[in-house]
Amino acid sequence: MHLTFVAHFINMQKIGSRFLAMCVLANGFFAFMSALLTINLFGVTVSPILLSEAIPFLIITVGFEKPFVLTKAIFKAKNFPVDKNEKKSSEGVIIMGVTQKAPLIVRNYFIEIGVLFIGAMSGVNGLQEFCFLAAFILLYDCLFLFTFYTAILTLKLELDELKNNPNNDIHNIFNALRDNPVEIEDAKKDNPMIARLKLLIIAGFLIMHVMNFCTTLHTSDHAVSTTTSKVNVHNTEITQILNNLLDNHHNGSQSNLPLIVDISSPIIFRVVKSINTNPILVQAFYKSFDILFNLWSFYVQDPVLSKWISLGLIVSIFLNVYLLNAHKQPKSILERVGIESKILSNEDETLVPKINNNVLPQKESSDIIKEVEIEKQSINNKESTESITESITESITEKITPIKTINEKEIKNIIIKDEKEIRSIETCSELLKSTKSDEGPSALTDEEIILLVNNGKIAPYALEKVLGNMERAVKIRRALISRASITKTLETSALPMENYDYSKVMGTCCENVIGYMQIPVGVAGPLNIDGELIHIPMATTEGCLVASTARGCKAINAGGGATTVITKDGMTRGPCVEFPNIKRANEAKTWLDNEGNSIIKQAFDSTSRFAKLKNIKATLAGKLLFIRFSTTTGDAMGMNMISKGCEKSLSIMSEYFHDMQIISLSGNYCTDKKSAAINWIEGRGKSVVAESIIPGDVVQKVLKTSVESLVELNISKNFIGSAMAGSLGGFNAHAANILTAIYIATGQDPAQNVESSSCITIMKAVNDGKDLHLTCTMPSIEVGTIGGGTILDAQGSMLEMLGVRGAHPKTPGTNAQKLARIICAAVMAGELSLCAALAAGHLVKSHMQHNRANHKEHRVNQHSQFHPVQMPHHNINGHHSHNHSHSSHSSHNNHHLHNHHKNHNNNENHNNNEDHNNNEIHNNNENHHNTTTSSSSLSTITSSCTSEASIPGSCIKS
Structure with a gap:
């Protein structure tokens, strides 16, 4: 019997559903219970012991072959449509399968029932009752097979159609493909519904045993405990009756036998007048109810049947939970996409999917589409065989639901x-x-x-x-x-x-490319630089940096803007050569300082129409000679250009010094990508100085500090502190922060921030200590507007926004110099804002507010490419909001930041911040100083960080 059950589950598993195997068992259970009730109505009594011995033989001989045959026929009808334009419904598939197999199944049922009825007429005790029961079991099994079980099959087909529907939202399928650790962890957790169901089953068994509904600890003779009320036998009336009975017994013929008297409590009858006008109907109702209750009591008290009833209840609960939660199950994870359906000729119509090269990675899932082997029909024609073979070559033998709405870009x-x-x-x-x-x-x-x-x-x-x-x-x-x-x-x-x-990218920017990195780009400003308002792009992942720089821009604009000058412009390369002795090395140095200078310059300048050698600096280290070439390179950063010129110059020099040996084209005397005093002293790239005067009232209202505090902090921090640390070019607060962010946004070499961010920030009190004089000196800003990363579209667009993309049409080098000026002025704005925050003591507070803000975690589509970057800000109540640029006075229910700029005739600056009921912040910024500012909405992108109502100095960066 057990092997029969195992074979049944294996067969159903091959079809693809353990659920249907359980339904077949439920079908048989219902048939058994119905047959048991039927023979009871016929007055046939079957012993439970007979049932326990005979049922296994019935299961072995009959088995579950008929439901399996019907299920297989229905699934076959589902998988192989006759008409390629026909879309079969579940009812149609069921009808087709039943039509094919029902005659054979019904015939087998009635043959078996006929044999069993012969056994029922045999008159053999035990065999007669069992055959009678088995015949009715098969009869009800046949009835339920084509009613109850076919309904289950219809429901199964509908659920499969729902899961495999190509019109479902494909977004859920790709979410299932992400390796999200939260989802994986949730999937490992037990379903709370299952846990509650298990608890309910255990509690049900305990209650049934306690209530004595179902137990294996006693027989049916003692299934229900009986209690009798006690009678007082010492009552005089009862005593007299007992004495009379005893006397009669002694006088009788059986006086030698013991006498046992059972005394029960008296039954009291009371006559009550009926108030029911129709007693016949009431009596019939009570009689029917009494029969039903007695029948239920009989089955419940039986120790064997009660177990079957409990088992049926459990199976019913499981099936109902499964069916109710079926629609909540996750959609199937598709193993393959890009499927093209191909239909063969009318003689051999089979659905053959064609798989494109771009397919999804395989995933383990209980809902993976089941493989259905295509059944090849016999082919008599050789030509048709060859044509079908060719069409199948490009396909696989699996039936997969086509996807019509798949986004090809995402996979x-x-x-x-x-x-x-x-x-x-x-x-x-x-x-x-x-x-x-x-x-x-x-x-x-x-x-x-x-x-x-x-x-x-x-x-x-x-x-x-x-x-x-x-x-x-x-x-x-x-x-x-x-x-x-x-x-x-x-x-x-x-x-x-x-x-x-x-x-x-190829051959210019990167090798072995596997993709590209997305970095958010913010904008600070606009900043008035040499009379031109410029928005400064900054690519960074550090909070507060852009906001802090923007606050510095606002303060500088209030003071009239920034003024910049270029003191030097020359990229350097320092090759190393060696001579046999120091005498020859010194001779070469002397030659370079005198007559050789013009010879080398002529050779160097011949390599490029933009590269013009400005000077040569040579120095000895033993018998090694280090030569530092400094040259203008137009609007390019110029490393490749100057390397080519150095190589040509050294080849000319070797003609004059045959014993010279070139050690390295770059001898670290440049110095490139390393902090060096020679860059600080001699300069490298563009040497820039930026200057601004900040009025005292602006320092107090915008920066929330005083001129005296700023000057004192700058001396103590940037001068004395840097000297104590032995700093080399680091006499500033955070120049590298601003410079590197602009470098990344504009396609510069980020590694050159080491020497480019060398900066000294100087602050002095002027105009009788009322105003602040601020300068930033940066001797080695290495930038270019052509070549390198500037050729990429995104980085080039930022240069275009600054107005410096490509080579200057008239004066080569002007665009690169302008970019260096912008960087130096932006660094000065960042230095001012950070030093003001440090002087006011707001550094830690602002970083705790901005850098450690709890942002809601968002799931990003791994295939999305370009999305607008939203900068997180906080309003005056500390609520998180997203900054949106608005040019009009539109209001939103969410937390938005609206910036309204009004230029009055007196050019004065007021900050009026109002917190509205819909949690919007309206910053009405009116210029308060004799200067002009921009009306662009981005000019006060950090007005929430700089207004009087906000935390003073809350947007800073170090």
Whole structure:
């Protein structure tokens, strides 16, 4: 019997549902209970012991073959439609399956029932009762098979259709593909509904045992405990009756036998007048109810039947919970996408899906689409066999629901192995080398390209050159690196790779590209620099930096803006050469300082129309000679340009000094990407000085401090503190912060912030101590507006916003110098804001408010590319809000920051902050000084940080 149950579950599992196996058992249980009730009505009594011995033989002989045959026929009808334009409903599929198999199943049922009725007529005690019961079990099983079980099959088909519906929201499917640790952890937790159901079942069993409804501790003879009321036998009336009975017994013929008398309490009858006008109906009702209750009491008291009733209750609860929660189950995770359905000829109509190369990574899930093997029909015609073979070559033998609404861009960067067979290395190599139009790299799948790379046929760094498709090369490289790594996460990571012009990257900016990094870009200002209002782009992930710089811009604008000057402009390169002895090295140095200077300059200038050698500085270190070339490079940063000129100059110099040996084209005498005193003293790149005078009332109202405090802090911190630390070029508060953010936004070399951020900030009290004089001196800002990262679209757009993109049409070098001026002025604004916050003691408070604000965690689509960046701010009540730029007085229910700028004739500056009921902050900024400011909404992007109602100095950065 147990093997029959195991075989039943295995067969149903092959079809694809353990749920249906349980339904078949429930169908049999209902048939058994109905048959038991029926034979009881016929007056046939079956012993529970007989049932326990005979039922296993019935299960073994009959089994569960008929429900399995019907289920298989229905699923076959579902998977193989006759008409390619026909969309079958669940009812139609059920009707088709039942029509095919019902005659055979019903015939077998009645044959078995006939045999059992013969046994029922045999008259053999025990066999007669069992055959009578078994015949009715099969009869009810047949009835329930085509009613109850077919209804369950219909429901199953409807649920499968709901799960596999291609019109469902595809967003939920891609959320299931992300490796979200929170979702994985939640999936591991037990379902609370299951836990409650288990508790309910346990409690039910305990209650049934306590109430004596179901127990195995006694037989049916003592199923229900009986209690009798006690009677007082010493009562005179009872005593007299007992004595009379005893006398009669002694006088009788059986006086030698003992006498046992059972005394019960008296039954009292009271006559009550009936108030019911229709006693016949009431009596009939009570009689029916009494029969039903007695029947229920009989079954409940039986120790065997009560167990079956309890089991049926448990199965019913489980089935109801499953069906009620079926619609809550997650949608199926699709294993493959990009499916094209192909229908064969009318003689061999089969649904053949075609899989594209771009497919999703496989995921383990209980809801993975079940594989259905395509049943090949017999083909008599050889030609039709060949045509079908060709059509199936491009497909796989699986039936997968097509997806119509899939976003192809979202899955373009994911690769897994194709289901179709990967060709051999030799075949793939021949296709790769082929020059035919239909062959070459485009004829190979991504997996075949990966196979060639892994076997050394294609170099990983040369994928772009070999494939001719840069985005595909990046995608394949990601797959190679991901599969070779320990974590294997790169292939499906959130690093974007689509919608990017890799042609500008290859050979210029980066190698072995696997994607691109997204960094938020903020804007500070506008800042009045040399009479021009300029918005300053800053790419950073550090909170408060942009806001702090913007506050400094506001203070500088109130003082008339910033003035800048360029003191030097010359990129440097310092090669190292060696001579046999110090005498020859000194001779070479002397030659360079005198007649050799013009010779070297002529050779250097011949290498470029922009590179013009300005001076040569040579110094000895033993027999080593270090030569520092300084040259203008136009609007380019100029490292490649000057390296080419140095190489040409050294070759000319070797003609005059044959014993000279070139050690290195770069001898760290430049000095590049390292902090060095020579850069501080001699300068490198653009040497810039910025200046501004801040009125005393602006220092108090905007910066929330005093001129005296700022001067004292600057001396103690930037001068004495830096000297105590032995700083080299670091006599500032945080110049590197602003400079690096602008470098990243404008495509400069971020590594050059080491020497470029050398800065000394000087503050002095002027005009009898009322106003603040502020300067920033930066001797080595290394920037360019052409070449390098400036050729990229995003970085180039920021240069275009500043008005310095590309080469200056008239005066080479002007754009690069202007960019250096902007950087120096922006650094001065950042220095002013931070020092003011330190002087006022607001540094820690502002960082706790901004950098450690609890932001709601957002899930980002790993395939999204470009999204607008929103800068988090806080209003005067500390509520979190997102800053949106508004040009009109529109109001929103959410926390928005509205900036309204009004220029009055007296050019005065007022800050009136009002907190409205809808949690909006309206900052009416009116200029309060004899200067002009911008009416742009971005000019006070941090008005919440600089207004009088806000925390003084709350937006700073260090």
